[in-house]
Amino acid sequence: MQRLKTVLTRIGFYFSLLFLGTMMLGACTVAALLNRFLPTRIATAFGQWLIHVVFRIFLDFLQGIKLVQLDLSALDVLQNENHLIIAPNHPSMLDVLLIVSRINNISCIMKAQLLDNIFLGAGARMARYVRNDSINGMIRQATYHLKQGGKLLIFPEGTRTVTCPVNTLKAGIGLIARRADTPIQTVLLQSNSPYLSKGWPLFKCPTFPLIYKARLGKRFEPQENANALVNEMQNYFLTVLPHFPAEDQQINSPDIAKNSTSLRP
Numbered sequence: 001m002q003r004l005k006t007v008l009t010r011i012g013f014y015f016s017l018l019f020l021g022t023m024m025l026g027a028c029t030v031a032a033l034l035n036r037f038l039p040t041r042i043a044t045a046f047g048q049w050l051i052h053v054v055f056r057i058f059l060d061f062l063q064g065i066k067l068v069q070l071d072l073s074a075l076d077v078l079q080n081e082n083h084l085i086i087a088p089n090h091p092s093m094l095d096v097l098l099i100v101s102r103i104n105n106i107s108c109i110m111k112a113q114l115l116d117n118i119f120l121g122a123g124a125r126m127a128r129y130v131r132n133d134s135i136n137g138m139i140r141q142a143t144y145h146l147k148q149g150g151k152l153l154i155f156p157e158g159t160r161t162v163t164c165p166v167n168t169l170k171a172g173i174g175l176i177a178r179r180a181d182t183p184i185q186t187v188l189l190q191s192n193s194p195y196l197s198k199g200w201p202l203f204k205c206p207t208f209p210l211i212y213k214a215r216l217g218k219r220f221e222p223q224e225n226a227n228a229l230v231n232e233m234q235n236y237f238l239t240v241l242p243h244f245p246a247e248d249q250q251i252n253s254p255d256i257a258k259n260s261t262s263l264r265p
Helices: 002-034 040-064 073-078 095-100 112-116 121-126 135-147 172-180 226-243
Strands: 068-071 084-088 106-110 151-153 184-191 210-220
Touching (some): 002 040, 002 121, 040 068, 040 095, 040 121, 073 210, 084 095, 084 172, 095 106, 095 151, 095 184, 095 210, 106 135, 112 121, 135 151, 135 172, 172 226, 184 226, 210 226
Parallel strands (some): 068 210, 084 184, 106 151
């Protein structure tokens, strides 16, 4: 019986990846067609909503087949806020999905090569996601988006966590906050699994269920001294992440011992 359950779980896992890929490819096809004809403001809003819907459906599907357990409702209060930087820690490649699935009007700083990806590119370009291949260009685009009243998702570590509980933060987020005069809302993400952490292949099956939790952290106001702001954020993450949230300290998984990049309380 246990063997059958394992087989069915693996089938569900690989089918879910196929399902996500199909939805993303379909969404990018729609985005590529509509982006040519829609006015910029409408195209941007539609692109952000489209990505949100794809990620929300995917995560709801994973919950439906009992592969994941999600506690992300703390993010919902950010939906109606504007002119805000959202800055989570970054344990997993799934973090973008977790955030965007709860907020349907948000842009994101994204690796340049992903903006050219067949599964991601057209939708991300329509949503006016910000390329990171040029520091000056990235800061300029991000600042413009925020000054228009938008929300921007920035992972201040710049890459997935490799040094627990958080990597050294990049200075760019402080510069963007200063130039756009925008507060930074930190978000604390926690998982029981290292799935899709740095070095974990997409198709390597983890131990299920995957558990993901999100909590709102401290909000930082922009400062004239961008480096001082980033240092404050660094110290905050280092202090809070190992002990947060207290009620989640029972989270554990056999995969944790195999990969130190997961957030473990």
